[in-house]
Amino acid sequence: MQAPADCQSTAAELLPAILEQHAFIFCDPIDREAAIMAAENQADSAVVAGVAFHDSVCRGRCTLGASLSLCRIIAGNVLGTEAEDPMAVAAATDAFKEVANIITAHLLTSLFGDEVKLHIAAPDVQEIDATAWRDSLEVPGISCFDAESSPVWLSFTCTENGPSGPPPGGDSSG
Amino acid sequence: MAYNILIVDDSLTVRQVIARSLTLAGLPIGSIHEAANGREGLDQLEREWIDLVFCDLSMPVMDGMTMVAHMQNDGMLQQTPVIIVTADGSIAKIDELRARGVSAYIRKPFTPEQLRNVVIDCMRCDHASTC
Numbered sequence A: 001m002q003a004p005a006d007c008q009s010t011a012a013e014l015l016p017a018i019l020e021q022h023a024f025i026f027c028d029p030i031d032r033e034a035a036i037m038a039a040e041n042q043a044d045s046a047v048v049a050g051v052a053f054h055d056s057v058c059r060g061r062c063t064l065g066a067s068l069s070l071c072r073i074i075a076g077n078v079l080g081t082e083a084e085d086p087m088a089v090a091a092a093t094d095a096f097k098e099v100a101n102i103i104t105a106h107l108l109t110s111l112f113g114d115e116v117k118l119h120i121a122a123p124d125v126q127e128i129d130a131t132a133w134r135d136s137l138e139v140p141g142i143s144c145f146d147a148e149s150s151p152v153w154l155s156f157t158c159t160e161n162g163p164s165g166p167p168p169g170g171d172s173s174g
Numbered sequence B: 001m002a003y004n005i006l007i008v009d010d011s012l013t014v015r016q017v018i019a020r021s022l023t024l025a026g027l028p029i030g031s032i033h034e035a036a037n038g039r040e041g042l043d044q045l046e047r048e049w050i051d052l053v054f055c056d057l058s059m060p061v062m063d064g065m066t067m068v069a070h071m072q073n074d075g076m077l078q079q080t081p082v083i084i085v086t087a088d089g090s091i092a093k094i095d096e097l098r099a100r101g102v103s104a105y106i107r108k109p110f111t112p113e114q115l116r117n118v119v120i121d122c123m124r125c126d127h128a129s130t131c
Helices: A009-024 A032-042 A068-079 A088-111 A130-136 B012-025 B039-046 B063-073 B089-101 B112-128
Strands: A027-030 A046-054 A058-066 A124-128 A143-147 A150-161 B001-006 B029-035 B052-055 B082-086 B104-107
Touching: A009 A027, A009 A068, A009 A088, A009 A143, A009 B039, A032 A130, A032 A143, A032 A150, A046 A068, A046 A088, A046 A130, A058 A068, A058 A088, A058 A130, A058 B089, A068 A088, A068 A124, A068 A150, A068 B012, A088 A124, A088 A150, A124 A130, A150 B082, B001 B012, B001 B039, B012 B039, B029 B039, B039 B052, B039 B063, B039 B082, B052 B063, B052 B112, B063 B082, B082 B112, B089 B104, B104 B112
Parallel strands: B001 B029, B001 B052, B052 B082, B082 B104
Antiparallel strands: A027 A143, A046 A058, A046 A124, A058 A150, A143 A150
8 A cells, every 4th residue: 555646635635625624614725935924924823733544554644733823713613612712712722633633534535545444543732832833834745725814734644664564552543 | 211422532622512413403312421532431331321322433542443342342332322433434444343333433524414313313223123
């Protein structure tokens, strides 16, 4: 099993569709410079969420980043409340973590088909400050988007396992 | 009859969305219990009378596949319907879960209507004991 070369473009199609369906948010691809400019203007902290996956042939990771203000909007929309609502503020990081989980799973199905049985780990998440958020937009290989006038980025990596097989102690989650 | 529900998902947001969808759907809900992983879910099943379980697959501590396997080994799957709610689209995994006795599968993201329809189907099957 190999990841198609156009996995970034598949991801670029999926992210807007999932964000719209799951959180009623419209987003469009933008270039890196526009994303950096938007991040500098906002000076907001951010959330980075990632999901690792593997099987006997390959392993990889899908990672997404978004400003904390966008995460609050996502949480508010999903929970049916306003972004400023304390419930949405408290759920912002968790809501974005779930977005990463959904996008990764759909991306893997799109890339590898639904007959494959990949081990998909529970998502991990971290909050980063405004400087780290701006710097994260400089990382090569990311796809950038605009959602609610706020940047979002997505990174997808997939490599074949070496002769020793999958990583030791790889997650056993389904 | 009001149904006692257990929602097992590591995302608090998802647990809240499922609980809210069930309430808004006008289904006869008794109490709603929550667990953040399969281990907590099994603990709740030992403590509480649960009529229907919603279970995610990818969770820390104990994933949904392992929780379902424990339920199967303990004979709980014959008594308590389990609906898998996951973003994972692997047919191989779903087939394995169905073979173990899982009642239904909903793929995230889902609409409240999808959730409601699956619950109604499960309740109908539960009453008829023919599904």
